[in-house]
Each structure stands twice: as C-alpha cells, then as structure tokens.
Amino acid sequence: MPTAPTQPDDWHDRLCLPHGRPTWLTADGIFLLTVCGTPRGLNQLCDPRIANAIKNSLRFQQQAGAWLLLACVVMPDHVHLLARVPPSTDLQRRVTSLKRYLARSERIRWQRDFFEHRLRRDEHFEAKLEYLRQNPVRAGLAVDADDWPYFWTW
Template sequence: MYSSKKLLTGRYTCENQFYSVTICTKKRTQIFKNFESACIAIRGLVYMQNKVNTICYTLMPDHLHWLFQLKDLPLNDVVRQYKSITTVNINKFNYSNGSIWQQNYFEHKLRTEEDLINQARYIVANPLRAKLVNEVGEYPFWDCVYL
C-alpha cells in the first residue's frame, strides 16, 4: 500500500467536476450493519449538500460509494469534512472514540455524461452484487437523483 503522501502526489481537483469516491471503514469493520450508525453516516451526506451536489450514494456495511459534483471546496477537503463529522457523531452515539475510516480513499474523476450514468448505476447496484438484497428497493441505504 502506498503512503498517503504518494497517493496525493499529482492530484488536483476542479470546481464543478464530478467525482466518484469510495471511502472504506478502518480495517473494513462493518460499522454500518448497525442501523443507527448507518443513519448517522447518511445524515453526514445530507449535511455535505451545501458543499457538493450529490448525484447518488450507497452506504455498504463497511464502505461508502458516493458520486457528487464539487462546488467550491477541493475534493480532499470534502472527504475530510465528511469523515470528521461522521466520526464525531458515530463515536458520540456509541460512547467511543477513535477513527472509523481508513486514512485514504479511492476517487475517480468522471469525464463524460455516459461515465456519470454508468457510475451511478454501478453504485446503486452494489448491494445486489454483494448479495445483500435481491432487488435494489430492498436496500435502505442508497439514493440517486436519477431514480
């Protein structure tokens, strides 16, 4: 695994650009099997709406897929703020402390509208591929502006 500094080398983000990010929990712990913890993570996405335009998301038991358009904050600040607010609130709820997210995240800059639609479909179908449900509508922790 590369260090955080190496992963960030050469990264730059553009205002109004669309990004798909995947953020994993620390040690891939299935924190979001707990309904209340999952709801806290979703409320964090709602809180971030003044910083990004969310297109879709799916919160899996141990990671988040999130597709959004940047507004005026750089990508790393958006992810950092989301991780911070959710960590504080989940720790408060669970009477615990410490990080819940891995330090790094995966990101993909979308270049075309076709990429945007394909990525949204991929994100929404994640619970199906993981065999958590038989139909997308059965899974409670996702949303998409296209549906």
C-alpha cells in the same frame, strides 16, 4: 535469521493519494467518491442510525456548498458517493471533515484517505449510478437492488 524489510523514510508521503484538482478543470465535475472503514469486512455502517447519520452529514456538506449530491450507497464497510463538485471545493478537506465528524459522533473507524474518480463524460454517469445501485446485489447483501435500504438519490 532474516530481518523484516524496513520502510523508506518517505513511505508515509508515498502512500498518500493525491486529491488536487487539475488547474485546467474550471467547471463542476461529477465525482465518484469511495470512503472505506477499517478494518475492511467489519460492518460499521449498515445500521439504520449510522446510515442516517451519514446521510445527514452528506446533506450538511451539501448545504455548505461542498457538492450537489446525486446518489449514495452505504455498504457495511464503505460508502460510495456520486456528486457534482464545484471547482471551489477542496475534496480532501471536505471528505476529511466528514470522516472526522462521523468518527467522533458515531465512533466509525475510517481508513486513511479516500478514493475519487472524476467522470470524464456524462454518458458514464448512468453506468456509475447503476454500479452503485447493484453494489449490494454483487456483494450478496440483497437479492434485488430495490430492496437495499441504504441507497439514496437526490
């Protein structure tokens, strides 16, 4: 009888995404962050109360100096955030704190870790902003991007 493959001893470490900021990056950078709920496909987030809690938590992090919010879209099972992030911000710590707070207060179950993409050029900002705006349309959740109640710009 075949046996299930075993995980190498260091599998946990290999599955973690690196979120260290390059030492040569000294100016604020614009980041696209994606935080996913678990299990994927479960609508935990598109409820007015939950979405408002996410928005307020993002603002709290901004007031603490973590980032300058630019745009956010809340989808049923994930959140996309565009933010200008100063070099002093430890993204891993901030996103972990955000997820921990929302998990405790709103009972949201999150996937471990998050995805980040630093925009290399300012001209990519408009394309990413439109990507966020159109996300509910592409997912079949809205006919028009302007109809989606969980998209915000600051």
